[in-house]
Amino acid sequence: MNTAEFATIPTLLGPFTTVVDVDGAVLAAGWTTDSDELLRVVHPSLRPDELRQRNSLGEVTSAIEKYHAGEVFAIDHIPVRQTSGPFLLHAWDVLRTVPPGKPITYTAFAALSGRPEAVRAASNACARNAAALFVPCHRIFRTDGTLGGFRWGLDVKARLLQHEQSAAAAS
Numbered sequence: 001m002n003t004a005e006f007a008t009i010p011t012l013l014g015p016f017t018t019v020v021d022v023d024g025a026v027l028a029a030g031w032t033t034d035s036d037e038l039l040r041v042v043h044p045s046l047r048p049d050e051l052r053q054r055n056s057l058g059e060v061t062s063a064i065e066k067y068h069a070g071e072v073f074a075i076d077h078i079p080v081r082q083t084s085g086p087f088l089l090h091a092w093d094v095l096r097t098v099p100p101g102k103p104i105t106y107t108a109f110a111a112l113s114g115r116p117e118a119v120r121a122a123s124n125a126c127a128r129n130a131a132a133l134f135v136p137c138h139r140i141f142r143t144d145g146t147l148g149g150f151r152w153g154l155d156v157k158a159r160l161l162q163h164e165q166s167a168a169a170a171s
Helices: 035-039 059-068 086-095 106-112 119-127 154-170
Strands: 003-009 016-020 026-030 050-053
Touching: 003 035, 003 059, 016 035, 016 059, 026 035, 035 050, 086 106, 086 119, 106 119
Parallel strands: 003 050
Antiparallel strands: 003 016, 016 026
């Protein structure tokens, strides 16, 4: 039986829930209290059979709290586990290299991912990302400067970008 744990903590942007596997790697995360909603975006091969609620996930919860308090690099060392095809796996790794406070366009993201012509595929990587915040798809926006989509709402995306801009300016 495959068991995972989850915890929900309050943040300035609303409740944030994280699901981790037995090794402590993030399977899914987002601004919701609904762990079942998060599980729906986890790849079926990684989806746990059972979920246990915890008050804290230790280092993962600490990193989330630090991030929301202004230490925007606190999430960088937290392991994430997602699976899909080779391009999506690579694109999710590339997303983790986009620094806070320096968002890029979907076109630039596609180029960084090694497929400059694959803007739609890059956009799809953001849309299929289960580990919001830890794989920071919120740092990608449209070429025309608009935010594009975000599973957790454009208000949350805008506030995350503003939070990271402020933290980067303060450091």
